[in-house]
Amino acid sequence: MIGTDAVQGMVSELHHEMSQYRHQFGIRRNEFITEAMSCGMSEEEAGSYAIQNIGPVVPVACMPTLAPGKTRPLSPLLAARYRYAGDWKDIGEHLLLPDEVRRIAGTEQFRGWISDMRNYWIESAPYRFGDDRLSLLSVTSEEEGHFSMLIWKEPDGEPEVWTYASQHEYRFSHLLHWFKWLNGRSGE
Template identity: 90%
Template sequence: MIGTDALQGMVLELQDEMSQYRHQFGIRRNEFITEAMSCGMSEVEARSYAIQSIGPVVPVECMPTLAPGKTRPLSPLLAARYRYVGDWKEIDEHLLLPDEVLRIARTEQFRGWISDMRNYWVESAPYRFGDDRLSLLSVANEEEGHFSMLVWKEPGEEPEVWTYASQHEYRFSHLLHWFKWLNGRSEE
C-alpha cells in the first residue's frame, strides 16, 4: 500500500504528466502527419485524423468494470485523472468516461476480444482476472482491439494499467507510469 505523502506526490506528478501530454500534442500531431504521409495518406486526410478533443470535467464517482452492474471506487490517481479533464481524444488514444466504457464493454466485438484473450492469451489480464477486476481505461483503435485496461488486483490499491496493441502487452503499475509512457518516458 502506498503511503499518504507518497500518494499525494504521485497525484501532483500525474497532474504534471497529464499537462505535458496535453500541451505536447502539437509535436505528436506533426509526427503523425509526417508518418501518415510517408505511408501514402494525403496531408488533408492526415490532418483530419490529427486532432485533440478535450471535454469538460464531469463528476465521476466510480469506475464500471467489465462485469455488468459491478463498479469500483475511484483510486486517488483515477480521481485526479477525472478531475483534470472529461472525455479526452487524441489522434489514436481515447481516454474514456464511464458511459463510454459501458458502451464499448457491451459490444459484441469487444466481448469477443476479451473471450479470445481469456481462451488463447495465457497471462493476459482477461486470462488472469475476472470481469469484476477489469475496467476499460482507453481505446486506441476500437476496430483492431487496441485498448488499455485497469486491473484491480487488490482492494484499496491503485489499479495497474495493461495496454494491448498489435499483439503486444505493456504493463504499468499505475496510471502515473502509463502517462509517463505516453509521454515517451517509460519507467517500466
C-alpha cells in the same frame, strides 16, 4: 499500501504528466502527419485524424468494470485523472468516461476480444482476472482491439494499466507510469 504523502506526490506528478501530454499535442501531431504521409496518406487526410479534443470535467464517482453492474471506487490517481479532464481524444488515444466504458464493454465485438484473450492469450489480463477486476481506461481502435485496461489486483490499491496493441502487451504499475509512457518516457 502507499502512504498519504507518497500518494499526494504521485497525484501531483500525474497532473504534471497529463499537462505535458496535453500541451505536447502539436509535436505528436506533426510526427503523426509525417509518418502517415510516409505511408501514402495525404496531408489533409492525416490532419483529419490528428486531432485533440478534451471535454469538460464531469463528476465521476466510481469506475465500471467489465462485469455488468459492478463498479470499483476511484483510486487517488483515477480521481485525479477525472478531475483533470472529461472525455479526452488525442490522435488515436481516447481516454474514456464511465458511460463510454459501459457502452464499449457491452458490445459484441469487445466481448469477443475479451473471450479470445481469455481462451488464447495466456497471461493476458482477461486470462488472469475476472471481469469484476477489469475495466477500460482508453481505446485506440475498437475495430482492431487496441485498448488499455485497468486491473485491480488489490481491492483498495491503485489499478495497474495494461495496454494491448498489435498483439503486444505493455504493463504499468499505475496510471502515472502509463502517462509517462504516453509522453515518451518509460515509466518503469
